[in-house]
Amino acid sequence: MIILALDALDLHQVKKFNCKNLMQTEYGQTDISNFKQERTVVLWASFLTGRNMEKEIPIKTQWEFQLSPEQTFLRFFKTHKTVDMPTLSYKQQNHVEERKLLKGYFEDKATVEEYETVIWRNHEENKKEFFGNLEKFDLVVGYFNLADSIGHLSFGITEKMAEVYRELDQIANEVRDSSNPILIISDHGMKAVGRYGDHTRNGFYSFNRKLRLSFPKITSFHNLIKRIAENERS
Amino acid sequence: MESHLRELEKKSIAIIREAKAQFKNPAVLWSTGKDSTATLWLCKKAFFGKIPFPVIHIDTSYQFPEIYEFRDKIAKDWGLNLLIAKNEKALEKGRSPEKGRFECCTELKTEALKTMIKERNFDALILAIRRDEHGIRAKERYYSPRDENFRWDYKDQPAELWDLYVKPSEDYSHMRVHPILHWTELDVWLYVKQEQLPINPLYYARDGKRYRSLGCMPCTVPIPSTASNIDEIIKELETSKTPERAGRAQDKEKAYMMQKLRSLGYM
Numbered sequence: 001m002i003i004l005a006l007d008a009l010d011l012h013q014v015k016k017f018n019c020k021n022l023m024q025t026e027y028g029q030t031d032i033s034n035f036k037q038e039r040t041v042v043l044w045a046s047f048l049t050g051r052n053m054e055k056e057i058p059i060k061t062q063w064e065f066q067l068s069p070e071q072t073f074l075r076f077f078k079t080h081k082t083v084d085m086p087t088l089s090y091k092q093q094n095h096v097e098e099r100k101l102l103k104g105y106f107e108d109k110a111t112v113e114e115y116e117t118v119i120w121r122n123h124e125e126n127k128k129e130f131f132g133n134l135e136k137f138d139l140v141v142g143y144f145n146l147a148d149s150i151g152h153l154s155f156g157i158t159e160k161m162a163e164v165y166r167e168l169d170q171i172a173n174e175v176r177d178s179s180n181p182i183l184i185i186s187d188h189g190m191k192a193v194g195r196y197g198d199h200t201r202n203g204f205y206s207f208n209r210k211l212r213l214s215f216p217k218i219t220s221f222h223n224l225i226k227r228i229a230e231n232e233r234s
Numbered sequence: 235m236e237s238h239l240r241e242l243e244k245k246s247i248a249i250i251r252e253a254k255a256q257f258k259n260p261a262v263l264w265s266t267g268k269d270s271t272a273t274l275w276l277c278k279k280a281f282f283g284k285i286p287f288p289v290i291h292i293d294t295s296y297q298f299p300e301i302y303e304f305r306d307k308i309a310k311d312w313g314l315n316l317l318i319a320k321n322e323k324a325l326e327k328g329r330s331p332e333k334g335r336f337e338c339c340t341e342l343k344t345e346a347l348k349t350m351i352k353e354r355n356f357d358a359l360i361l362a363i364r365r366d367e368h369g370i371r372a373k374e375r376y377y378s379p380r381d382e383n384f385r386w387d388y389k390d391q392p393a394e395l396w397d398l399y400v401k402p403s404e405d406y407s408h409m410r411v412h413p414i415l416h417w418t419e420l421d422v423w424l425y426v427k428q429e430q431l432p433i434n435p436l437y438y439a440r441d442g443k444r445y446r447s448l449g450c451m452p453c454t455v456p457i458p459s460t461a462s463n464i465d466e467i468i469k470e471l472e473t474s475k476t477p478e479r480a481g482r483a484q485d486k487e488k489a490y491m492m493q494k495l496r497s498l499g500y501m
């Protein structure tokens with residue numbers, strides 16, 4: 001199975017930029033209404049474990065929060081590989097640098113260009129690792145934060161977001177011919193605040209098979225993935 | 235009077251009179267800037283020289299000395315019932331822009347005004363905002379309901395067809411009334427010139443710089459300009475492509491975003 005975990009991928013934007021590869025056989029909006037805030041780490045941890053982890057993850061130390069594979073749906077697969085997945089294989093050094101530049105932008109110590117250079121560099125690194133591991137494991141999870149990171153400073157700039165969505169759609173295009181079940185999922189959506197981007201509840205999911213889900217909770221994918229893993233084994 | 239200014243003035247005065255007639259306890263906000271001073275003048279004209287409701291000035295204590303001088307002089311000359319909204323508690327605790335501009339604005343402006351509204355039971359506030367100031371203000375109506383936290387739902391506003399300004403249901407805390415919403419920055423300056431209104435000297439260039447929009451000292455920067463009188467300002471605006479609020483370091487979206495990213499744990 002392949003999971004593309006695309007941070008802040010927004011249903012409306014996927015449609016707006018006509019990302020045909022992201023919109024697989026079935027796609028729609030996820031339900032995160034039972035979360036007080038759209039916090040990245042909380043939502044991904046909840047997706048991985050199948051339960052709302054908002055109370056368990058303090059905001060101050062959230063980026064360092066760690067889960068063991070046994071606590072997540074990884075345990076349903078014999079072999080698995082996650083690339084940069086929050087709470088599992090999150091590349092702390094890369095993201096600390098990103099957040100430092102983000103803070104620097106608001107304190108007039110860094111430019112948007114400096115920030116985006118690092119984001120794209122880290123994205124390319126993850127892409128290489130993700131594609132290098134496909135077909136080698138029963139489950140490969142690739143996390144890409146491009147839409148979130150670029151979006152926070154430039155969601156209101158259509159050309160820039162079009163480039164981001166084109167890139168993510170291209171990643172989906174490169175895995176689409178795989179015979180594996182493919183789930184594409186985001187933690188939350190995004191909306192424009194002037195040139196900037198703020199989290200919304202318009203999260204996205206898409207699957208390359210018909211599941212007939214209707215506004216599924218982000219925590220409900222855990223059991224679905226379990227069933228897929230069992231089917232794949234049998 | 236120039237015909238288009240006459241039309242603008244006529245509509246604004248009608249809105250102000252409607253507000254006075256429809257609301258029990260209105261007040262007008264006055265920053266001492268050109269827009270709110272022009273609005274005060276319109277209020278004076280609407281009621282034949284005497285503004286029949288209080289004028290609120292939000293004092294953050296970080297404003298330019300020229301703002302306080304101008305405020306006190308005009309208040310005396312025009313016989314205003316001036317109320318000062320000031321969050322003394324926050325100032326005592328040392329709240330300042332250096333410790334966060336968003337938080338500073340929230341406490342020293344929003345909270346100060348909230349307290350004043352609550353204490354005095356104001357049900358309508360007349361504000362001098364204009365549609366051309368900012369993208370989000372283009373969505374504003376002449377009558378704009380706010381809840382108790384000053385939240386504005388732009389998707390749920392009363393229609394204003396045929397210039398009918400109607401109070402919506404009672405489901406709001408107070409109403410914002412925007413009598414110069416349809417004016418442009420240039421219109422205001424043309425009106426200031428025509429009516430010979432007093433104007434804060436900060437708008438005039440000194441040493442190659444002038445303020446185009448007035449705010450608190452730490453958060454407002456001047457623009458390069460040689461315009462040292464109203465005619466020169468008008469001439470400058472007729473050719474300028476820079477947004478009016480470009481000199482306001484207190485960029486609300488940026489401040490909002492920074493605050494939001496902090497609350498989400500990014501910073």
